[in-house]
Amino acid sequence: MATQALTTxxxxxxxxxxxxxxxxxALFLVPFFAVFAIAMIxxxxxxxxxxxxxxxxxxxxxxxxxxxxxGLENYVQVFQSETFVEGIARLGLYCLIxxxxxxxxxxxxxxxxxxxxxxxxxxxxxxxxxxHAVPGVIAALIWAYLYTPGISPLIQALQGGGIQIxxxxxxxxxxxxxxxxxxxxxxxxxxxxFTALQAVPREILEAARVDGAGEIxxxxxxxxxxxxxxxxxxxxxxxxxxxxxxxxxxxxSKATASVTSTWVPNLWAYDAAFIRHxxxxxxxxxxxxxxxxxxxxxxxxxxxxxxxxS
Amino acid sequence: xxxxTLPRPRTTPDTATPRRAGSRSNRTGSSSNRGxxxxxxxxxxxxxxxxxxxxxxxxxxLVFASTKNAADLYGTSAYALGxxxxxxxxxxxxxxxxxxxxxxxxxxxxxxxxxxxxxxxISVMAGYAFDKFQFRWKDSLFGFVLxxxxxxxxxxxxxMYLLASLVGMTNTIWAVLIPVLCNPFGVYLARVYSxxxxxxxxxxxxxxxxAGPIRSFFSLGLPMMMPGYITIALFQxxxxxxxxxxxxxxxxxxxxxxxxxxxSIWQGYSVPQPEFTPMVITGSLLSIIPLLVAFIMLQRFWKxxxxxxxxx
Numbered sequence: 360m361a362t363q364a365l366t367t368x369x370x371x372x373x374x375x376x377x378x379x380x381x382x383x384x385a386l387f388l389v390p391f392f393a394v395f396a397i398a399m400i401x402x403x404x405x406x407x408x409x410x411x412x413x414x415x416x417x418x419x420x421x422x423x424x425x426x427x428x429x430g431l432e433n434y435v436q437v438f439q440s441e442t443f444v445e446g447i448a449r450l451g452l453y454c455l456i457x458x459x460x461x462x463x464x465x466x467x468x469x470x471x472x473x474x475x476x477x478x479x480x481x482x483x484x485x486x487x488x489x490x491h492a493v494p495g496v497i498a499a500l501i502w503a504y505l506y507t508p509g510i511s512p513l514i515q516a517l518q519g520g521g522i523q524i525x526x527x528x529x530x531x532x533x534x535x536x537x538x539x540x541x542x543x544x545x546x547x548x549x550x551x552x553f554t555a556l557q558a559v560p561r562e563i564l565e566a567a568r569v570d571g572a573g574e575i576x577x578x579x580x581x582x583x584x585x586x587x588x589x590x591x592x593x594x595x596x597x598x599x600x601x602x603x604x605x606x607x608x609x610x611x612s613k614a615t616a617s618v619t620s621t622w623v624p625n626l627w628a629y630d631a632a633f634i635r636h637x638x639x640x641x642x643x644x645x646x647x648x649x650x651x652x653x654x655x656x657x658x659x660x661x662x663x664x665x666x667x668x669s
Numbered sequence: 670x671x672x673x674t675l676p677r678p679r680t681t682p683d684t685a686t687p688r689r690a691g692s693r694s695n696r697t698g699s700s701s702n703r704g705x706x707x708x709x710x711x712x713x714x715x716x717x718x719x720x721x722x723x724x725x726x727x728x729x730x731l732v733f734a735s736t737k738n739a740a741d742l743y744g745t746s747a748y749a750l751g752x753x754x755x756x757x758x759x760x761x762x763x764x765x766x767x768x769x770x771x772x773x774x775x776x777x778x779x780x781x782x783x784x785x786x787x788x789x790x791i792s793v794m795a796g797y798a799f800d801k802f803q804f805r806w807k808d809s810l811f812g813f814v815l816x817x818x819x820x821x822x823x824x825x826x827x828x829m830y831l832l833a834s835l836v837g838m839t840n841t842i843w844a845v846l847i848p849v850l851c852n853p854f855g856v857y858l859a860r861v862y863s864x865x866x867x868x869x870x871x872x873x874x875x876x877x878x879x880a881g882p883i884r885s886f887f888s889l890g891l892p893m894m895m896p897g898y899i900t901i902a903l904f905q906x907x908x909x910x911x912x913x914x915x916x917x918x919x920x921x922x923x924x925x926x927x928x929x930x931x932x933s934i935w936q937g938y939s940v941p942q943p944e945f946t947p948m949v950i951t952g953s954l955l956s957i958i959p960l961l962v963a964f965i966m967l968q969r970f971w972k973x974x975x976x977x978x979x980x981x
Contacts, residue, residue: 381805383882387798388810390791391856398851399817402828409831468720474713486721489728492964494911496929497953500936501727504734504950509743512730546724574709603823606913613937625823629918632827641827649824656819 403649409642410434433643442621443644449533450623454601457537462593464545469552469586470578484553487546495543499610502539507614527615536618539607544600548593555589556582591663595656602652605629624648728957735951739944758951770952772924773931777910778959780842780927784849785906792852793898796859797890801872802882811860817853823914830918844919845927849909855901862897863890903963910960928956 410433414424437443468487472480490498505511506526517524526535559582567577605625612618612626620634621627624644632641734742738754762770798804799811829848833839867890875885891898913929920926923934932952939945 381802384798384802384804386883387794387802387886391795391851392810394788394791394847394851395813395817395853398829398848399820399825399853402825402832403820405832405835406828464720468717471713471717471720475710475717479714479717483717483721487724490724492907492961493728493957494913494929494960496911496913496933497731497957498727500932500949500953501731503936505727505730510734510946542724542727599819599821603821605823609913610933610936613933613940625914628827629914632830633918638831642831645824645827649820652821652824653816653819 403646406642406645409639410646413639414637429639433639434647437640437643437647440627442619443624443627446621446624446627450602450604453533453537453604453623454598456534457540457601458594458597460537461541461545462548462590462597464541465548465552465593466583466586466590468545468549469556470582472549472553473556473582474574474578484550487549489546490543491547493543495606496610498543499539499607502535502542503611503614506535506611527611527617529617532611532615532617536607536611539611540601540604544597548597551593552586552589555586559585587666588663591659591666594663595659598655598659599652602648602655731950731954731957735947735954737947739947742947742950743943754947755951758947759955762948762952762955765948766923769923770928770931770955773926773928774956774959776925777927777929777956780845780849780912780916781906781909783846784909785902788850788852788905789855789898789902791850792855792901793859793862793891793894794886795856796861797863797867797886797894799856799860800863801867801869801890814853814856817851818857826914826918829915833919839919840921840925842925845912845916845925848915849905849912852901852905855905858901859894859897862894862900866897867893906963907960928952932956 411428411430412426413429413433415427472483472487475483493501505513508514508525514524514526525531563581564577567581572580603625604623608618608622608626609629612620612622619626620630625648628641628644628648631637631644735758736753736755738752738757741752741754795814799807799814830839830844833844838844871889871893872885875889876882880888910927911929912927913933916927916930917933920930923931926934932949935945935949935952939949
């Protein structure tokens with residue numbers, strides 16, 4: 360579609376703009392928009408179509424299933440499903456714990472890094488970045504073992520101190536999974552925030568020091584406001600990332616019964632498609648998740664642009 | 670699919686600040702020594718050490734655990750060395766199912782490599798066009814790209830599976846390879862890189878000398894944007910290597926799986942059969958080594974690339 364539009368534009372304008380005009384632009388853009396159409400637009404459109412239909416078998420359930428248009432019924436069913444709504448609520452709770460812990464931790468660590476001597480910085484940056492080189496599946500596996508009694512040095516140490524704790528029971532499994540996310544993503548964001556801190560003009564800090572502000576005061580009232588733009592980008596991608604929550608719970612679900620097959624919306628959709636074989640409901644659930652992501656990221660973008668203006 | 674690519678996007682601020690970061694590093698030493706005395710320095714470094722320990726200890730545990738056999742794993746203290754069985758564990762991993770593990774590792778390299786090299790080229794070409802060319806509907810097309818950035822990739826995995834099964838493409842390498850070529854955030858980054866690394870005058874001069882736009886892209890634009898290309902490719906590589914849901918959904922044939930999904934299958938085996946556990950642990954360690962190597966090697970290139978680019 361896009362390319363057709365581009366080529367007609369060129370024809371209309373003639374050859375005057377050759378070199379920077381539509382036809383050459385089309386050459387450069389076609390590969391991307393082709394994969395974009397295959398990997399994003401077409402699946403979303405097809406899912407929309409599926410989500411408005413349903414497979415219905417005739418009377419006794421024999422014979423071919425017929426595809427019938429059912430309007431919004433799949434969406435109604437998804438929202439009426441107790442497990443789906445629980446999954447959404449759980450994801451909300453996950454965000455409420457995860458975002459302050461991860462982002463707060465990253466800010467504190469980046470400020471500390473900015474306050475230490477240059478030589479130590481390189482080493483700490485490398486160490487803190489290490490978890491990012493560990494794939495999500497492996498991170499979840501490592502922590503699954505660290506939560507497993509008998510193998511875990513953590514549980515062993517706590518028992519030595521007289522504390523009995525089961526990280527995987529129904530109450531603790533959510534914070535335990537939050538911890539995996541915090542471990543995976545804090546270091547990455549530390550590096551981003553630290554880079555932003557490097558850009559804080561030293562003159563301002565010197566001036567504050569002359570005026571008698573201590574290190575902590577300078578960090579809170581000067582450095583922190585100046586890294587707010589970087590922070591809003593981090594928030595945006597953190598929220599989008601959180602909605603994708605799938606890998607960690609699906610690995611942990613093999614180690615404990617506390618994580619059910621419908622624990623978060625993505626698992627619910629997976630379960631709908633491959634266990635319950637209801638592709639139409641799976642499509643509706645996917646559309647709901649994508650819609651939720653769009654609304655949330657729009658809200659964050661609006662909010663941060665308003666904050667940056669004021 | 671933007672999915673595999675979304676975690677990486679968080680580099681934005683990096684890309685915006687290379688210049689300043691580079692120029693400031695000379696001064697850092699002097700200014701940070703000034704405020705605060707010994708006690709506050711001790712607190713700062715103490716907290717940094719605690720934080721780093723939290724990041725490092727789980728990986729260290731993996732290294733220690735991979736040297737133990739099943740009996741020692743459950744029997745000895747976690748950071749004590751039992752009988753050193755690392756090589757035995759590796760041999761077991763290699764033997765299982767006729768070397769399937771290394772097939773998985775190879776598949777991961779292939780998916781991530783193609784996704785990184787080809788996917789980033791596609792993104793860089795598009796980003797370059799958005800920066801350097803004038804054409805109709807430029808803004809609305811770019812709007813599409815930004816929407817692509819904001820859609821979580823796992824939200825499109827199931828729809829993609831449904832579409833792939835409609836055309837009979839599930840359980841083929843294409844079901845994984847085609848989606849990982851799509852990296853909208855890469856296009857966004859490439860537009861930024863193109864604007865800061867490739868001066869319009871250079872292209873104009875090339876045009877005067879008779880070079881066509883394609884020629885001047887490959888012989889001028891692309892080499893100038895190389896640091897950006899490598900940054901995009903690095904994060905694309907990591908994203909595809911870490912991808913779990915897409916291959917899990919698309920592939921049934923064990924010969925086609927990447928290592929992330931393969932390991933999770935072994936983890937499933939290890940629940941009823943604990944003798945699988947050392948293989949899961951050793952396999953996990955083996956599977957992060959290529960990534961660590963790629964990161965350390967490419968990161969150096971990437972960082973020097975950023976500063977070199979900012980000097981121009």
